[in-house]
Amino acid sequence: MRKRNVLVAQSGGPTAAINATLAGVVEQAVISGKVGKVYGAKYGIKGVLADDLIDISEILQETHAMLRLIHTPSSALGSCRHKLKSAEDDPDTYKTIFDTFARYDIGYFVYIGGNDSMDTVHKLSEYAIKQGIDVAIMGAPKTIDNDLYGMDHSPGFGSAARYIATTFAEIWCDAKVYDTPAVTIVETMGRHVGWLCASSALARKVGAAPQLIYLPEVPFDDNKFLEDVEEQLSLSPSLVIAISEGIRRADGKFVNEDAGNAKVDAFGHKHMGGACRVLENLINNHMECKVRCIDFSLMQRCAAHLASPVDLAEAKALGAMSLARALEGVSGEVSVLTRVSDNPYRVEYSTVHATTIANREKAIPREWINARGNFVTEDLIRYVEPLLGVPFTRESCSDHLCLY
Amino acid sequence: MRKRNVLVAQSGGPTAAINATLAGVVEQAVISGKVGKVYGAKYGIKGVLADDLIDISEILQETHAMLRLIHTPSSALGSCRHKLKSAEDDPDTYKTIFDTFARYDIGYFVYIGGNDSMDTVHKLSEYAIKQGIDVAIMGAPKTIDNDLYGMDHSPGFGSAARYIATTFAEIWCDAKVYDTPAVTIVETMGRHVGWLCASSALARKVGAAPQLIYLPEVPFDDNKFLEDVEEQLSLSPSLVIAISEGIRRADGKFVNEDAGNAKVDAFGHKHMGGACRVLENLINNHMECKVRCIDFSLMQRCAAHLASPVDLAEAKALGAMSLARALEGVSGEVSVLTRVSDNPYRVEYSTVHATTIANREKAIPREWINARGNFVTEDLIRYVEPLLGVPFTRESCSDHLCLY
Numbered sequence: 001m002r003k004r005n006v007l008v009a010q011s012g013g014p015t016a017a018i019n020a021t022l023a024g025v026v027e028q029a030v031i032s033g034k035v036g037k038v039y040g041a042k043y044g045i046k047g048v049l050a051d052d053l054i055d056i057s058e059i060l061q062e063t064h065a066m067l068r069l070i071h072t073p074s075s076a077l078g079s080c081r082h083k084l085k086s087a088e089d090d091p092d093t094y095k096t097i098f099d100t101f102a103r104y105d106i107g108y109f110v111y112i113g114g115n116d117s118m119d120t121v122h123k124l125s126e127y128a129i130k131q132g133i134d135v136a137i138m139g140a141p142k143t144i145d146n147d148l149y150g151m152d153h154s155p156g157f158g159s160a161a162r163y164i165a166t167t168f169a170e171i172w173c174d175a176k177v178y179d180t181p182a183v184t185i186v187e188t189m190g191r192h193v194g195w196l197c198a199s200s201a202l203a204r205k206v207g208a209a210p211q212l213i214y215l216p217e218v219p220f221d222d223n224k225f226l227e228d229v230e231e232q233l234s235l236s237p238s239l240v241i242a243i244s245e246g247i248r249r250a251d252g253k254f255v256n257e258d259a260g261n262a263k264v265d266a267f268g269h270k271h272m273g274g275a276c277r278v279l280e281n282l283i284n285n286h287m288e289c290k291v292r293c294i295d296f297s298l299m300q301r302c303a304a305h306l307a308s309p310v311d312l313a314e315a316k317a318l319g320a321m322s323l324a325r326a327l328e329g330v331s332g333e334v335s336v337l338t339r340v341s342d343n344p345y346r347v348e349y350s351t352v353h354a355t356t357i358a359n360r361e362k363a364i365p366r367e368w369i370n371a372r373g374n375f376v377t378e379d380l381i382r383y384v385e386p387l388l389g390v391p392f393t394r395e396s397c398s399d400h401l402c403l404y
Numbered sequence: 405m406r407k408r409n410v411l412v413a414q415s416g417g418p419t420a421a422i423n424a425t426l427a428g429v430v431e432q433a434v435i436s437g438k439v440g441k442v443y444g445a446k447y448g449i450k451g452v453l454a455d456d457l458i459d460i461s462e463i464l465q466e467t468h469a470m471l472r473l474i475h476t477p478s479s480a481l482g483s484c485r486h487k488l489k490s491a492e493d494d495p496d497t498y499k500t501i502f503d504t505f506a507r508y509d510i511g512y513f514v515y516i517g518g519n520d521s522m523d524t525v526h527k528l529s530e531y532a533i534k535q536g537i538d539v540a541i542m543g544a545p546k547t548i549d550n551d552l553y554g555m556d557h558s559p560g561f562g563s564a565a566r567y568i569a570t571t572f573a574e575i576w577c578d579a580k581v582y583d584t585p586a587v588t589i590v591e592t593m594g595r596h597v598g599w600l601c602a603s604s605a606l607a608r609k610v611g612a613a614p615q616l617i618y619l620p621e622v623p624f625d626d627n628k629f630l631e632d633v634e635e636q637l638s639l640s641p642s643l644v645i646a647i648s649e650g651i652r653r654a655d656g657k658f659v660n661e662d663a664g665n666a667k668v669d670a671f672g673h674k675h676m677g678g679a680c681r682v683l684e685n686l687i688n689n690h691m692e693c694k695v696r697c698i699d700f701s702l703m704q705r706c707a708a709h710l711a712s713p714v715d716l717a718e719a720k721a722l723g724a725m726s727l728a729r730a731l732e733g734v735s736g737e738v739s740v741l742t743r744v745s746d747n748p749y750r751v752e753y754s755t756v757h758a759t760t761i762a763n764r765e766k767a768i769p770r771e772w773i774n775a776r777g778n779f780v781t782e783d784l785i786r787y788v789e790p791l792l793g794v795p796f797t798r799e800s801c802s803d804h805l806c807l808y
Contacts, residue, residue: 014578019805042808043583056807065805072804074577081582166709173478174418174706178485179447184702294701298588302578305570305801306709400476400708401423401469403460404446 003034004107006323008056009041009048010142011113011120012081014074014298015156016163016307017315018142021112022077023070024319025140026060034327039104044080044113045120048100049093070312073304084120087127094127101135108136108326112319114143114154115357118334122354125332136326139334139354140319144301146195147363150356151336152347155318156301158311158387161199163303164188164296165388168203168210168242169398171294175209176238176402182290183229183239183283184209187276189300190244192216193363196300197244198376199384202392206399209240217364218373219250225279226286228374233289245275255279308389314347321349345386407438408511410727412460413445413452414546415517415524416485418478418702419560420567420711421719422546425516426481427474428723429544430464438731443508448484449515449524452504453497474716477708488524491531498531505539512540512730516723518547518558519761522738526758529736540730543738543758544723548705550599551767554760555740556751559722560705562715562791565603567707568592568700569792572607572614572646573802575698579613580642580806586694587633587643587687588613591680593704594648596620597767600704601648602780603788606796610803613644620650621768622777624659629683630690632778637693649679659683712793718751725753749790 008025010018022040029038038057041047056077060066069076087094101109111121121139128135141148146157168186175184188197194215203209211232214220232239248254256274276293283291314337321335333351340346368380385392392398412429414422426444433442442461445451460481464470473480491498505513515525525543532539545552550561572590579588592601598619607613615636618624636643652658660678680697687695718741725739737755744750772784789796796802 014581040807046583054807059807064799068803068805069807071801072577072806073574074581076577076805076807078583078808079581167703167707170477170706170708171702173476173480173708174702177418177478177483179450179482292701294703295699297696297698298575298578299571299698299703302574303571304574304577304804395468397475397709399472401472401480402476403444403458403463403473403480404482 003036005036005105006038007041007048007053007101007104007106007109008038009044009111010075010077010079011044011111011117012079012143014079014301015142015144016073016159016302016304017156017311018112019072019076020070020312020315021140021142021155021319023066024316025110025323026057026066028320028323029057032324032327035108036105039106040077043078044082045084046080046082048097051100053104070316071304071307073302081116083116084123087123097124098128098131098133098135106135108138108323110138110140110319110322110326112140112142114141115148115359115361118354119358121334122332122358125354128331136329136331138322138326138330139357140322141334141336141357142315144196145190145193147193147361148357149360149362150334150352152339153337153387155311155315157195158308158389159306160196160300161202161384162308162388162390163300163306164196164199165202165392166306166398167296168200168240169206169400172203172207172209172240173400175240179237180290181233181237182292183241184292184294185241185243185276185279186210186294186296187243187245188296190216191246192361194244195364197242198364198380200242201376201381202384202388205392206394208236210242211239212241212374213376214241214243214247214374215364215369216244216246216248217366218369220247220255221250222282226282229283230287243275243279247275308387310387310389317349325351342382342386407440409440409509410442411445411452411457411505411508411510411513412442413448413515414479414481414483415448415515415521416483416547418483418705419546419548420477420563420706420708421560421715422516423476423480424474424716424719425544425546425559425723427470428720429514429727430461430470432724432727433461436728436731439512440509443510444481447482448486449488450484450486452501455504457508474720475708475711477706485520487520488527491527501528502532502535502537502539510539512727514542514544514723514726514730516544516546518545519552519763519765522758523762525738526736526762529758532735540733540735542726542730542734543761544726545738545740545761546719548600549594549597551597551765552761553764553766554738554756556743557741557791559715559719561599562712562793563710564600564704565606565788566712566792566794567704567710568600568603569606569796570710570802571700572604572644573610573804576607576611576613576644577804579644583641584694585637585641586696587645588696588698589645589647589680589683590614590698590700591647591649592700594620595650596765598648599768601646602768602784604646605780605785606788606792609796610798612640614646615643616645616778617780618645618647618651618778619768619773620648620652621770622773623654624651625654626686630686633687634691647679647683651679712791714791714793721753729755746786746790
């Protein structure tokens with residue numbers, strides 16, 4: 001039987017685990033014995049449109065290259081943010097993509113990405129079925145935001161959560177070093193959901209930061225915020241606050257929306273940044289206190305040196321599974337994780353239809369946030385903890401000593 | 405013979421190695437067999453003035469507490485920025501300090517800090533000698549800035565340099581992920597000297613970032629900067645620039661001085677921040693290109709999880725040596741490192757007079773910066789490399805794989 005080729009591509013924002021998923025696809029291709037070459041498209045689906053494919057099975061035959069790949073942050077094939085129109089509205093684009101597939105004899109395409117990319121998986125799979133084209137199109141999930149439906153958590157999130165928890169624990173040691181009142185506001189990514197920001201709560205297992213957490217899931221109230229800050233400063237001169245970039249007031253507007261710096265990307269998403277500065281000004285206008293802003297910026301998604309070993313292992317397995325199902329003829333599905341238990345931590349692997357995931361965002365359940373809306377509950381901590389992949393407890397390496 | 409007590413305190417900005425120096429003092433106290441208790445002053449010299457001392461020898465008798473201390477970032481005793489006036493101008497303060505010493509039967513005081521703290525060491529030592537008070541006052545150096553005279557490098561710098569080099573290597577993978585032109589400007593600490601910022605050059609051993617480095621040692625020129633950016637963007641769509649917070653124009657003014665956000669601390673130093681934003685605006689006003697600012701903020705000085713093992717070992721040895729010399733009756737001196745060779749990396753330990761260090765700042769030699777003033781030379785890289793304490797080369801864990 002003719003061995004057809006595999007194509008793989010990466011899309012959306014980088015994570016520290018997305019290359020582990022790529023490695024899983026390549027390894028599965030090799031061990032299956034059922035495929036020819038593995039091609040990678042440069043810059044996601046844009047590489048397919050531009051006929052910009054490279055033979056990565058050749059490069060990754062080196063064992064050492066494969067190991068390096070797993071520990072390389074961001075997308076080793078490059079990425080894009082490119083939304084496909086419907087096949088009805090833009091038939092030429094679909095024809096171009098499937099012509100490329102035919103030219104390279106692609107029988108299996110695995111697209112690694114978030115909810116926007118799963119929309120692409122769905123559209124391409126539907127098109128292939130309608131046109132009677134024999135290409136299996138599968139998705140493999142990734143996003144640091146952890147906002148994907150249909151799965152317990154998304155690959156990439158655990159590593160980002162580990163970075164955030166580790167860094168909050170370290171920042172606590174630094175932020176409290178003087179005896180004068182000081183507020184440190186740390187902004188994490190998270191446009192519409194607060195999973196990343198909420199993960200900062202893990203740092204409380206080894207220190208006192210953050211004392212307050214503000215998430216997009218709860219409307220932000222300026223007065224309640226100022227009350228919270230005053231109350232915390234009456235308890236300790238050092239206050240560390242975690243905020244999500246996407247915190248919004250009750251009217252639904254992002255707190256930094258009036259600051260006039262929101263940009264819109266190709267998917268129509270607004271790009272935030274600067275919520276931290278709005279809160280800094282709010283405090284400065286109402287009390288005498290040193291305030292400092294910290295933005296975790298790209299570091300929270302590309303800190304490969306702090307990648308969660310659990311995250312990398314799961315990400316790799318999901319990539320492998322997506323190709324395994326494609327080889328069985330499954331199409332339009334995405335490989336996902338279901339949690340069986342927290343302790344011992346156990347997951348099961350399965351697939352869901354791409355439309356379960358596409359164009360939707362999974363928020364933190366309201367009951368995992370306290371009534372006041374300024375911290376998270378034990379349920380959330382129990383959920384995140386195993387995803388860090390390392391102990392985060394007293395007597396672990398994250399545990400710091402304070403003598404004062 | 406009566407065993408007198410030791411006092412130790414920490415001052416100035418946090419580092420990831422300052423607690424290793426504290427551990428060195430305590431361990432030396434224990435193994436010398438010549439001292440009673442080891443007291444720690446809370447919040448530096450302010451704790452001495454406020455009679456706020458704790459018996460840390462008791463706490464640190466637990467072996468595990470000692471190990472945790474070494475790996476705890478920032479100052480485990482708290483810190484301060486408190487400048488002593490001269491004994492002539494402010495005799496009461498000196499009387500208070502030496503009364504506290506007498507009350508706790510302190511025979512040896514080790515002050516861990518930067519150039520401002522070494523001014524305190526000098527003043528207290530001079531006062532003791534003039535007044536005929538038998539207390540040996542010794543300094544132990546620390547600063548991430550690496551700006552201390554009289555030594556090859558300062559403890560704390562190597563760990564910060566490792567954080568910076570590691571993070572630039574990771575940011576490169578992320579910053580280049582799309583095929584559209586993008587400039588990422590990363591601001592490091594370094595008010596008057598560029599050692600921290602220059603350390604980003606180590607990331608070039610495993611990637612292409614940073615392509616440009618701007619330091620306080622070379623006057624910043626807006627037009628030359630824009631030329632550099634245009635030239636680099638013609639070579640690659642992804643450009644990562646490292647800048648020091650303290651870059652200044654030819655007139656000596658900080659580039660963000662007119663932005664009106666410079667604050668002045670207790671030592672009269674201006675606190676910067678925001679040079680990055682000035683350069684972002686400069687680019688935005690002259691070309692069409694996405695520009696992003698990243699500030700390493702506190703993370704660069706408190707990332708204990710990336711501490712340099714060389715840095716920690718040296719910091720601990722210097723703390724031990726400062727107390728050892730104090731026990732021999734030496735006073736007014738600071739323990740320092742002299743480099744014997746780069747490869748194999750070897751240092752020798754000695755002491756210098758506190759005035760060698762006090763109130764001075766050691767800049768990068770001009771010949772370690774290229775003629776254009778936008779990058780560093782191999783000499784600088786050779787100097788910094790052993791201080792990271794880990795291999796930073798192709799085939800090391802910092803080496804990432806790019807497939808496009």
